[in-house]
Amino acid sequence: MITDVRVPSEHQKPYGAAYEQMLEKVRYEGAYATLERADEAVRLVLSGLGRQLTGDERVGLAACLPREAARVLTAQIPDTQLLTGWAFVKDLAARSGASLATTRWDTGSVFAALAAHAGPDLITRILHQLPTGYALLFGQAELNSAA
Secondary structure, rough: OOOOOOOHHHHHHOOOOOHHHHHHHHHHHOOOHHHHHHHHHHHHHHHHHHOOOOOOHHHHHHHHHHHHHHHHOOOOOOOOOOHHHHHHHHHHHHOOOOOOOHHHHHHHHHHHHHHHHHHHHHHHHHHHOOOOOOHHHHHOOOOOOOO
């Protein structure tokens, strides 16, 4: 990264403008006190989602995210066993050491920002790829197909 040597490092922005806007959305949605706390939530949730998404949906989501967020998502190797929405939250809670309630809150806050970046068509495709439970995490109704 090229930095301006005239500006002391403590006054340089740690994030790109697009990523900072995403963090502001997450901070607002999650009522977090700082961008740093929003960044922690984004990194946790995107890492987990990166272990779940594959194919065109993964590529499409990465393409519409700010560079920093896309790197977090795509740095993960997809798991062979997909997790339900609830198992996803439990897995994130175990990895972070946070409570299930906090992790569920973080997930909803980050997914709200992802939905704003990705748009409804891509989110629908992502939800069709993932097991049950993710629609609720994205703030949508869980629709079951007729038997």
